[in-house]
Amino acid sequence: MSTTFRQLGRSGLTVSVVGLGCNNLGRSGTVTETQEGTDAVVHAALEAGVTLFDVADTYGREPGLSETMLGRALGAERQNVIVATKFGMDARGANGVDWGRRGSRKYIMQSVEASLRRLGTDWIDLYQFHTPDPHTPIGETLAALDDLVRAGKVRYIGHSNRAGWQIAEAEFTARAAGTTRFVSSQNHYNLLDRRAELEVTPAAEAYGLGVLPYFPLANGLLTGKYSSGKAPEGSRLTHARQNLMSDSDFEQLRGFGAFAAARGLTELQVAFSWLASRPSVASVIAGATKPEQIRQNAAAVCWEPSAADLAELDELFPPVPKVALF
Numbered sequence: 607m608s609t610t611f612r613q614l615g616r617s618g619l620t621v622s623v624v625g626l627g628c629n630n631l632g633r634s635g636t637v638t639e640t641q642e643g644t645d646a647v648v649h650a651a652l653e654a655g656v657t658l659f660d661v662a663d664t665y666g667r668e669p670g671l672s673e674t675m676l677g678r679a680l681g682a683e684r685q686n687v688i689v690a691t692k693f694g695m696d697a698r699g700a701n702g703v704d705w706g707r708r709g710s711r712k713y714i715m716q717s718v719e720a721s722l723r724r725l726g727t728d729w730i731d732l733y734q735f736h737t738p739d740p741h742t743p744i745g746e747t748l749a750a751l752d753d754l755v756r757a758g759k760v761r762y763i764g765h766s767n768r769a770g771w772q773i774a775e776a777e778f779t780a781r782a783a784g785t786t787r788f789v790s791s792q793n794h795y796n797l798l799d800r801r802a803e804l805e806v807t808p809a810a811e812a813y814g815l816g817v818l819p820y821f822p823l824a825n826g827l828l829t830g831k832y833s834s835g836k837a838p839e840g841s842r843l844t845h846a847r848q849n850l851m852s853d854s855d856f857e858q859l860r861g862f863g864a865f866a867a868a869r870g871l872t873e874l875q876v877a878f879s880w881l882a883s884r885p886s887v888a889s890v891i892a893g894a895t896k897p898e899q900i901r902q903n904a905a906a907v908c909w910e911p912s913a914a915d916l917a918e919l920d921e922l923f924p925p926v927p928k929v930a931l932f
């Protein structure tokens with residue numbers, strides 16, 4: 607077992623510091639498109655000590671397929687792991703009609719039953735509100751989620767893609783109503799995209815939320831495998847997000863390679879260890895398409911950057927400047 611464990615924010619939920627992002631499961635064009643490929647990656651994750659599996663009702667070549675395949679792959683191990691799924695993005699009817707109100711009590715009661723059925727489980731460890739619903743008051747969403755926690759269908763609740771003010775709004779709405787509070791925030795965050803540091807990570811720290819950074823490897827750009835400017839056969843950027851092959855700064859990525867090599871590390875290890883060193887980050891949830899990748903990832907939080915290392919990384923990957931308000 608090569609991974610270690612952390613509390614998710616100030617909750618009592620313990621998660622492995624490296625999780626498995628499951629949005630490749632059942633996705634066309636990946637090895638994990640099949641149940642066999644999914645089983646291989648999920649079983650390798652379990653063997654490496656990974657306990658957090660992050661999925662959503664929208665993932666897969668048809669919405670819901672990633673949940674179904676994850677549930678099958680986990681089998682009897684399900685009781686020993688943390689299944690984190692999500693509702694709130696357009697599941698294209700997989701959870702029934704939504705009227706564009708996916709934070710509503712009506713929809714949440716539908717979506718939770720559909721996710722439980724697909725995952726083949728009686729409970730969801732962490733149920734995350736995938737993206738804000740501008741039409742439904744957050745108090746209604748929180749009250750419905752609180753009922754799910756009381757009913758034992760959901761153990762903890764989290765959110766995703768919320769701005770700083772929306773995180774604060776949800777926190778104080780739950781406090782005022784005495785309902786279950788969110789314990790985690792899932793946001794786009796990696797060395798190449800540090801926008802979360804402006805509002806999200808400070809809010810997470812203030813309210814005791816664990817941050818689950820998504821796209822931790824920037825679609826693989828931070829693994830070093832694209833630094834020559836060519837995409838290895840079968841890798842994500844050969845069949846998806848191909849604009850990144852023309853838009854990325856390969857000089858910067860080569861500088862990153864030199865930074866890692868000077869410390870006897872791989873780019874992957876620096877990318878994971880840097881994220882894990884950020885205040886409030888609880889678990890790094892990269893996806894993996896091969897067992898070997900999840901084995902490497904599970905062991906990649908292996909370095910504690912010094913203040914000088916952090917400063918050098920800030921030079922290579924500058925933080926987004928804070929705007930002076932007055």
Ligand SMILES: NC(=O)c1ccc[n+]([C@@H]2O[C@H](COP(=O)([O-])OP(=O)(O)OC[C@H]3O[C@@H](n4cnc5c(N)ncnc54)[C@H](OP(=O)(O)O)[C@@H]3O)[C@@H](O)[C@H]2O)c1
Nearest residue numbers: 627628629820821822823824825826841842892893895899
């Ligand atoms: N909340 C949200 O709105 C949201 C949005 C997006 C994602 N997510 C979640 O965040 C998770 C992470 O996103 P992501 O999977 O797209 O993350 P990512 O870190 O940006 O990219 C992961 C990809 O990098 C490659 N890779 C992973 N480990 C590698 C290794 N050791 N060596 C070489 N290549 C490696 C694999 O692609 P190839 O092998 O194909 O190159 C893998 O699929 C998702 O699975 C999902 O659970 C959430």
